Structures are given as C-alpha cells and as structure tokens.
Amino acid sequence: MSPYRPSEIEPKWQQKWSDARVAEIDVAAPGDKLYMLNMFPYPSGDLHVGHGRNYILGDALYRYFRMQGRAALNPMGWDAFGLPAENAAIKRGIHPRQWTMSNIVREKKQFQRWGILYDWSKEIASCHPGYYKWNQWLFLKLYERGLAYRGTAPVNWCPEDKTVLANEQVVDGKCERCGAVVEQKELAQWFLKITDYADRLDAGLDKLENWPDKVKTMQRNWIGRSVGCDIEFEVPTLGRSIRVFTTRPDTIYGATFMVVAPEHPIVADLIADHPDRAGLEAWINGVRNQSSLERQEAGKEGRFTGKHARNPFTNELIPIWLGNFVLMQYGTGAIMAVPAHDQRDFEFARQYGLPMRIVITKGGELPDVSAMTEAYTVKDESAVAVDSDIITGLAAPKAIDRICGEVEKRRIGKRMIRYRLRDWLISRQRYWGTPIPMIYCDRCGLVPVPEKDLPVELPLDVPFTGREGNPLAKHDAFVNVKCPQCRGAARRETDTMDTFVDSSWYYARFISPRDDTKIFDTKMVNRWLPVDQYIGGIEHAILHLLYARFICRVLHDLGLTEVEEPFTRLFNQGMITKEGYRDPSQNNSWVPLNEVEMRGGKAFRGPTELVPEVGKMSKSRFNVVPPDELIERYGADTERVYTLFIAPPEKEAAWSDEGVVGAYRFLGRVWNMGEQILSSVLGPRSSDGNGAGDIERVIRKMHRTIDAVTRRFDRFEFNTAISALMELSNTIGEYMAAGGRDARLRDAFTVLLQLLHPFAPHLTEEMWAMFAKKGFILTSAWPIADESLMQEDFVTIVVQVNGKLRGQIEVPNPPEEGVVMAAVQSNEKIQTWVAGKKVVKTIYVPGKLVNVVVR
RNA sequence: GCGAAAGUGGCGGAAUUGGCAGACGCGCUGGACUUAGGAUCCAGUGGCCCAAAGCCGUGCGGGUUCGAGUCCCGCCUUUCGCACCA
Numbered sequence: 001m002s003p004y005r006p007s008e009i010e011p012k013w014q015q016k017w018s019d020a021r022v023a024e025i026d027v028a029a030p031g032d033k034l035y036m037l038n039m040f041p042y043p044s045g046d047l048h049v050g051h052g053r054n055y056i057l058g059d060a061l062y063r064y065f066r067m068q069g070r071a072a073l074n075p076m077g078w079d080a081f082g083l084p085a086e087n088a089a090i091k092r093g094i095h096p097r098q099w100t101m102s103n104i105v106r107e108k109k110q111f112q113r114w115g116i117l118y119d120w121s122k123e124i125a126s127c128h129p130g131y132y133k134w135n136q137w138l139f140l141k142l143y144e145r146g147l148a149y150r151g152t153a154p155v156n157w158c159p160e161d162k163t164v165l166a167n168e169q170v171v172d173g174k175c176e177r178c179g180a181v182v183e184q185k186e187l188a189q190w191f192l193k194i195t196d197y198a199d200r201l202d203a204g205l206d207k208l209e210n211w212p213d214k215v216k217t218m219q220r221n222w223i224g225r226s227v228g229c230d231i232e233f234e235v236p237t238l239g240r241s242i243r244v245f246t247t248r249p250d251t252i253y254g255a256t257f258m259v260v261a262p263e264h265p266i267v268a269d270l271i272a273d274h275p276d277r278a279g280l281e282a283w284i285n286g287v288r289n290q291s292s293l294e295r296q297e298a299g300k301e302g303r304f305t306g307k308h309a310r311n312p313f314t315n316e317l318i319p320i321w322l323g324n325f326v327l328m329q330y331g332t333g334a335i336m337a338v339p340a341h342d343q344r345d346f347e348f349a350r351q352y353g354l355p356m357r358i359v360i361t362k363g364g365e366l367p368d369v370s371a372m373t374e375a376y377t378v379k380d381e382s383a384v385a386v387d388s389d390i391i392t393g394l395a396a397p398k399a400i401d402r403i404c405g406e407v408e409k410r411r412i413g414k415r416m417i418r419y420r421l422r423d424w425l426i427s428r429q430r431y432w433g434t435p436i437p438m439i440y441c442d443r444c445g446l447v448p449v450p451e452k453d454l455p456v457e458l459p460l461d462v463p464f465t466g467r468e469g470n471p472l473a474k475h476d477a478f479v480n481v482k483c484p485q486c487r488g489a490a491r492r493e494t495d496t497m498d499t500f501v502d503s504s505w506y507y508a509r510f511i512s513p514r515d516d517t518k519i520f521d522t523k524m525v526n527r528w529l530p531v532d533q534y535i536g537g538i539e540h541a542i543l544h545l546l547y548a549r550f551i552c553r554v555l556h557d558l559g560l561t562e563v564e565e566p567f568t569r570l571f572n573q574g575m576i577t578k579e580g581y582r583d584p585s586q587n588n589s590w591v592p593l594n595e596v597e598m599r600g601g602k603a604f605r606g607p608t609e610l611v612p613e614v615g616k617m618s619k620s621r622f623n624v625v626p627p628d629e630l631i632e633r634y635g636a637d638t639e640r641v642y643t644l645f646i647a648p649p650e651k652e653a654a655w656s657d658e659g660v661v662g663a664y665r666f667l668g669r670v671w672n673m674g675e676q677i678l679s680s681v682l683g684p685r686s687s688d689g690n691g692a693g694d695i696e697r698v699i700r701k702m703h704r705t706i707d708a709v710t711r712r713f714d715r716f717e718f719n720t721a722i723s724a725l726m727e728l729s730n731t732i733g734e735y736m737a738a739g740g741r742d743a744r745l746r747d748a749f750t751v752l753l754q755l756l757h758p759f760a761p762h763l764t765e766e767m768w769a770m771f772a773k774k775g776f777i778l779t780s781a782w783p784i785a786d787e788s789l790m791q792e793d794f795v796t797i798v799v800q801v802n803g804k805l806r807g808q809i810e811v812p813n814p815p816e817e818g819v820v821m822a823a824v825q826s827n828e829k830i831q832t833w834v835a836g837k838k839v840v841k842t843i844y845v846p847g848k849l850v851n852v853v854v855r
Numbered sequence: 856g857c858g859a860a861a862g863u864g865g866c867g868g869a870a871u872u873g874g875c876a877g878a879c880g881c882g883c884u885g886g887a888c889u890u891a892g893g894a895u896c897c898a899g900u901g902g903c904c905c906a907a908a909g910c911c912g913u914g915c916g917g918g919u920u921c922g923a924g925u926c927c928c929g930c931c932u933u934u935c936g937c938a939c940c941a
Contacts, residue, residue, distance in 0.1 A: 295939095
C-alpha cells in the first residue's frame with residue numbers, strides 16, 4: 001500500500017490528457033451539443049488561486065457534462081490586446097507582443113497544472129493578425145451600415161493612461177482601470193452606435209431567464225429607458241422655442257419655471273442682452289470646466305437668464321434659469337421645472353425662491369402622490385394649488401396620455417422614449433490594439449481600407465517612450481499611405497480599438513478559428529450558439545456583456561447568425577479574498593508576507609503590531625496565494641476540491657491555508673480506502689444486517705448521494721455536492737471499519753470515484769487505472785440513482801409527549817398511520833395531525849404536545 | 856437618498872414545500888502512534904451546568920401556527936448596485 005502522492009500521479013495524467021487531446025471536438029460531428037465558456041482572460045502573467053476558482057469551476061462542470069454524454073465544447077483563448085502590455089514595454093523595455101506571448105505560455109501551463117481540459121485546437125489570441133483582421137472587417141461592416149461613425153463630443157480622458165475611455169469605463173468619475181480622476185475633453189473620436197440598439201438590448205433582458213437578476217438590473221439601469229414626451233416652450237422675445245423632455249407631462253400645470261443646461265446652444269441667445277453677460281459667462285465656464293464629479297459635489301446652483309418662456313398649458317410666462325443640475329447629454333438639455341412634484345426642482349425652487357404649484361387632477365382633491373417625490377409631502381407654505389383643466393379627475397396614466405395627445409394635436413412636441421445609454425466610444429490613443437482600418441485623404445475625405453487589404457497590420461518596430469501620443473502616429477511607414485480611391489498621398493488612422501471590441505464576438509470565432517476567408521462559419525455558428533453556459537466575474541455585468549449582446553445583434557442583422565442573445569445562461573463566480581497586513585507605523589503601507597511574524601495569533605513586524613485587512617488578492621497588498629507551492633505540496637485535486645468546497649461559488653470567499661488541509665485529508669482517505677478495497681478479499685454477500693456494518697445502508701446512501709450530487713451540479717451548489725461526497729466516503733469508511741466485506745462495497749466506492757471525478761480528476765483516473773489492472777472494468781459515465789433504493793427500509797419512530805420520551809418503535813418505511821398511533825400507547829384521546837408529505841408527524845392532544853419523530 | 860441581497864457556533868457554511876437547527880469541513884480539547892509532530896488515526900466539541908436531568912439558543916421587537924432559521928408586520932446592522940437621467 002502506498003500513500004497518496006498527488007505530485008507523482010498528477011503530471012502523468014495531465015500529460016496523457018494532453019497527448020490524447022481528449023477535449024478536442026469536431027464541431028461538425030453529430031451529438032447533443034453543449035457550449036461551455038469561461039470568459040477568456042487577459043494574459044497578465046501569473047494566475048493565482050482566485051483565478052483558479054473561476055476555471056476550476058468551469059472545468060468541473062465541463063467534465064460533468066462529458067460524463068453525461070453531451071457533445072461539450074470548452075474552448076479557451078486570450079484577450080491579448082491591452083494597456084498593461086504597453087506599460088510593461090515602457091517600464092521594462094520588453095515589446096508588448098513578447099510580454100503578452102510569454103504570459104500566454106505561462107498561463108497555459110498553469111491551466112494544465114490545474115488539470116483543466118480545454119480544446120486547444122481552437123485557441124485564439126486577439127493580438128494575432130488572423131483574429132484582429134476580422135475585428136477590422138466587422139468595423140467596416142458597421143461603418144457601411146452607419147453604425148460606426150466619427151464624431152466630436154465631450155469625452156472622458158484619462159490623464160494617467162493618456163487615452164479616452166468609454167462611459168462604461170468611468171466609475172464614480174474615475175478611470176475604471178487606474179483610478180485617476182477622468183477629465184472631460186472635446187475631441188473627434190470613433191463611436192459605435194449602440195444607442196440604435198438600446199430598445200432591443202433592454203427588451204432582450206426579459207428573455208434571459210437564466211441570468212442573475214442583479215446583472216439584468218444593472219444593464220437595465222445602464223440603458224435607462226424612459227417613456228415620456230417632448231414639449232416645446234415658446235420664448236416670445238426670441239421668437240424661438242426650447243424643447244424639454246419629461247416623463248410626467250401631467251404635471252405641466254405646475255411647471256413654474258424652466259431650467260436649461262449651461263452648455264445648451266440656446267444659452268448664447270438667451271443671455272446676449274443680459275446686463276451682466278460677462279458675469280454669467282464666467283459662471284457658465286466655471287461649470288463647464290468642472291469634472292462631472294465636482295459638478296455634483298457643488299450642489300445645485302443656477303442663474304436667471306432674464307428671459308421667459310410660455311407654459312403651453314397655463315399660458316403663463318415662466319422664468320428661464322440656467323442650472324448645473326441639468327445635463328446636456330440627457331434628454332434635450334432643458335427641463336420644465338415642477339417644484340411641487342419633483343425633488344430636484346423643489347430644492348432648486350426653494351434655494352432661489354421660485355413659485356410652487358400643486359397640480360390637482362382628481363375632482364378638486366389632492367393628487368395621488370404615491371409616485372411623486374418628497375417635495376410634495378413637504379407641503380411648502382408657498383405652494384398653491386392650480387387648476388389642471390383638461391386632466392382634472394384623471395388618474396396619472398390617463399392624464400399623461402391626454403396631455404401627450406394634446407401636445408401632438410397642437411404640434412408642439414411628441415411622445416418620446418429616451419435612453420441614458422450613450423454611444424460606445426471605441427478609439428484609443430494607444431498602440432497595443434486593433435488598428436482602425438480607416439484612411440484620411442485630403443481630396444476624398446474618410447476612406448475605409450478595402451477588404452482585400454485587410455488586415456491592417458500593427459507594425460512591431462515602434463519605440464515605447466511613455467510620452468503623450470500614440471507611438472503609431474510616429475511610425476511613418478504606417479501613417480503615410482496612398483488613398484485607396486484616388487491613389488494620392490493620405491494618412492492612416494492611428495487610433496486603435498477598445499479591446500472590448502475584440503471580446504464582443506470571440507465566442508463565435510471559436511467555432512471556426514482558422515478560417516481565413518470569413519469571420520466565422522455561419523452554419524456551424526448557428527448550430528453551436530448561443531453559449532449554453534457562460535462563466536465570468538461580475539465586473540463585466542455592464543461592459544463586456546452589454547457590448548457582446550450589442551455586437552451579437554449586429555451580426556444577426558448582417559445576416560451572419562440566427563442568434564440574438566449570445567449567452568443563454570450566465571454565472572458570476574465570487575472573488576477569493578485573503579488577509580494582507582498594513583503597518584500603522586509606516587503610513588499604513590502593505591507589508592510583504594515574509595516580513596510578517598505571527599505571535600500569539602497577532603501579526604507583527606519587529607515591535608509593531610500590524611493591522612490585518614481582508615481583500616482581493618493583488619501583488620501590491622502581498623496577499624496573493626500562488627498555486628505552485630500549493631499544488632506541489634497537496635496537489636491540484638486538493639486545490640480544486642478546496643476551492644469549490646470553501647463557499648457557495650457565487651459568494652466571495654476568504655482563503656484559509658488551514659482549510660486546504662481538510663480537502664487534502666478527504667482525498668487521502670478516499671485514496672487509502674481504494675487501496676484497501678483493492679487488497680481485500682470481498683465476499684459475495686456478507687451483510688450482517690445492522691448498523692455501520694450493513695451493506696444495504698451503504699447502498700442506500702450511495703443512491704441518495706448520486707441524486708444529491710446530480711441535482712447540486714445543475715444548481716451550481718458545488719460546496720454541498722462535495723460535502724455529500726464526504727458523507728458517502730464517511731459511510732463507506734464506517735462500513736469498512738465495522739468489518740464489512742460485501743462485494744457491493746466495491747460498487748459503492750466506484751460510484752464515489754465517478755461522482756468525485758469532476759472535482760478530483762487525477763486521483764480518480766489513477767484509481768480507475770489501478771482497478772482496471774486488477775481486472776475490474778469500470779465506466780466513466782455519470783451514474784444514475786435508483787429511486788427505490790434511496791429511502792431507508794426501516795425507520796425508528798420516537799414518540800415524545802410534551803418533550804418527554806414516551807416510546808420508541810421500529811417500523812417499515814413509510815410508516816402507516818395505525819402504526820404511529822400504536823406507538824403512542826397512551827390513554828388520552830388523540831387527534832392525528834399530519835403535516836405535508838413529510839414523515840415527521842405531530843399528534844396534538846388538547847393541553848399536550850405529542851411529537852412523533854421519525855428517524 | 857433610492858433599489859436589491861443578506862444577518863445561523865470560535866470560523867467557512869448546511870437545513871426541497873414551515874417539521875430533530877448547526878450537515879460537511881476548519882479550528883479547538885483529549886487520547887493513540889511516535890525521538891519528534893506543524894504527519895496520521897480515534898473520540899469530543901452551540902451556550903448554561905462537575906455531570907445527568909433540564910433550560911436557553913438562527914440580528915432585535917411583535918404576530919400567524921400544534922410547530923417558525925424558514926411565513927407576515929415593524930426596527931437595527933452589513934454588503935452590493937444606482938445616484939441630479941427630468
């Protein structure tokens with residue numbers, strides 16, 4: 001008998017799987033297709049156990065589906081363009097390509113060491129010209145359809161990364177990547193017209209039944225669909241009108257002033273003859289130069305323009321104000337202010353002493369305010385009621401409809417659906433990305449690169465200085481080209497694409513990854529898409545997942561696929577956190593783990609007690625757990641089992657070095673059990689009928705475990721699936737310890753191996769091989785539970801009266817009513833009361849409680 | 856501020872439809888084997904109590920029910936998301 005030595009068995013099986021290409025699949029072969037996909041990673045170098053959780057989870061699921069006989073596809077690739085590669089080039093003088101490629105090699109090795117099976121024949125890397133060529137092709141198609149355009153707009157500029165960013169990449173006014181405060185700049189940039197798809201992207205969410213509600217809510221909020229009405233307010237002294245958007249046109253009788261965004265084009269005219277024009281302009285410029293963050297922190301501020309507009313429903317002339325809380329980017333950049341029915345308008349009105357009017361809609365009574373804001377409930381003294389004329393007596397939905405109808409009849413506006421979503425800014429002033437295939441010609445203007453000239457290859461011979469400006473712009477051979485139309489001298493676009501373009505369609509490329517002639521094979525893509533199970537982090541709830549849904553619809557509209565939604569089922573795994581330490585005497589800087597000394601359960605560096613802090617693993621906090629050492633000592637199977645056992649997979653989980661030992665011990669016990677069973681002489685039928693030594697008990701437990709683990713796989717409850725396997729292993733262990741030697745023990749154990757296989761593939765393969773050597777033929781198919789064997793044959797009925805033990809009896813399962821009654825054996829008149837289908841029963845005797853507990 | 860989710864031992868966490876609260880594991884305590892134990896195995900481990908019996912226990916306060924971690928009402932706390940979107 002040899003002890004469990006994962007370091008000896010694991011590399012052997014990894015090599016075998018790799019040599020036999022077990023995960024390679026022919027997409028054209030028949031079968032019950034299942035497309036599994038983990039979000040492809042950015043190859044940043046070292047993967048830690050937190051990344052491991054994500055891929056191990058996917059692998060366990062993939063192996064489970066394989067065992068069930070599904071034709072499962074599980075490909076992997078690399079989201080290989082991006083800033084860190086370029087930063088490494090600037091910092092360390094390594095070319096981004098070289099840096100990226102060497103990281104890919106390392107990460108691929110790591111996947112193998114985790115025992116993860118991918119179909120490497122379909123590997124893709126977005127930085128490969130064979131891939132990004134189709135990025136460029138897709139861009140040209142978008143351009144042809146008017147879905148890619150060059151426009152000037154105030155955009156987000158990250159001063160740290162020296163590039164513009166998409167709105168989705170700005171979090172709380174800061175750069176999502178580096179945390180620098182984002183500035184606003186007016187620049188000409190490339191946009192993709194995602195707003196054209198806002199309605200479909202919003203409506204499509206309803207059909208995604210197997211997506212987490214949280215992600216759907218986040219997308220819905222981000223798209224921000226609002227149903228309302230545009231209404232013109234005439235400015236008599238200018239002979240023009242100002243258009244506003246409102247979702248509550250029924251409150252228009254209470255509109256006592258207007259507020260216009262300081263950036264609104266009409267502002268120049270509004271203040272042209274203002275006595276303090278200079279002062280107003282200074283104020284406007286002040287607001288303009290604020291970042292969105294500063295603007296919000298400043299609170300509500302405004303200035304009166306001196307002009308008035310006519311409320312089209314009350315005919316009253318109302319003052320026009322400028323206000324910092326009105327945003328040019330949303331709606332029309334102007335609002336009608338109804339202070340009695342809107343919180344923001346209320347605050348503004350109160351601050352500047354503007355009038356308030358309560359709109360009465362229901363027969364002289366106060367309106368239904370449930371959908372209105374605090375402003376109304378405050379009942380400001382100055383608020384007076386106003387007659388609501390044509391909507392008097394109507395409930396809000398009807399009143400809204402009536403006003404909209406009137407507005408349209410009078411041709412002063414129309415019903416409108418507006419979105420918060422803005423177009424996707426895809427140009428980046430950085431080198432390591434897909435070149436945008438466009439050419440600027442002085443005579444012909446914007447000229448797309450002809451399809452036959454694709455790919456526009458990224459030149460490799462550029463210097464990396466870190467100074468402002470894209471290094472591509474200094475590469476003369478790249479920049480200076482002939483115009484494809486007039487053959488005259490022209491300049492190439494030097495911006496590259498946002499890397500989220502690369503990842504917006506990669507799931508389709510896996511189906512025909514080497515095809516030079518087209519973006520993908522439509523017939524095969526229609527067979528394999530959508531992805532049945534997509535796995536990745538919640539950080540992509542909006543970014544990647546929204547873009548992918550958008551581009552998938554574009555591909556559909558181009559006639560390239562039949563699918564609209566790329567991912568049927570989505571799972572977001574939780575992060576793994578780990579304790580790190582900060583030194584309060586050193587400005588709370590992070591302390592490397594090798595300088596931390598544990599004394600009495602507390603952490604010290606020299607005499608200073610350190611402050612522990614649990615958080616996401618990152619190099620700067622020195623709390624990264626690298627898998628290498630762990631795998632060497634305990635094996636990949638241990639890491640796999642521990643990682644999935646630690647917590648429900650969607651939850652955040654704290655890494656504990658001690659906890660790993662538990663998983664290791666469990667696998668060690670399984671190993672020893674297998675060895676013992678192999679070397680024992682098992683008899684044909686040696687059930688001695690009771691307690692731990694009863695083989696029937698083991699068999700019943702086995703069937704219950706098959707059932708439990710199968711159900712838990714389908715519900716992503718890996719932690720309890722593993723605990724069920726530990727229970728089965730304990731039951732088998734007890735049977736063996738009690739001296740049981742029935743041959744069916746081997747069946748129970750091999751089922752344990754099968755159920756354990758997705759979690760600990762190396763150990764189980766090794767054991768299977770050992771069994772095979774002794775002549776036992778095993779199958780690697782997923783076992784099926786026999787329901788008739790899941791229940792206990794006999795149960796013990798324990799009768800308690802008022803909590804006191806009255807009697808105990810063993811009866812066949814399920815117990816009959818009469819048997820239960822007999823067990824109670826009391827003189828009292830008894831009513832039986834049976835709850836649900838459970839075998840637990842309570843008998844109620846007036847004044848007493850009789851609990852019949854079935855064990 | 857608005858919205859959502861969650862509060863269970865020393866810790867991670869279990870508990871179909873209301874039905875033995877604390878599965879499984881870590882840690883801890885004791886023991887075995889050891890030159891040694893940070894390896895392995897065995898036993899114990901929610902709290903009160905020497906122990907038994909018993910009592911108390913799922914954030915807090917009410918309620919429904921024979922029976923509530925689970926359902927209802929009102930709070931408190933934490934986490935996440937949104938945050939001038941008219």
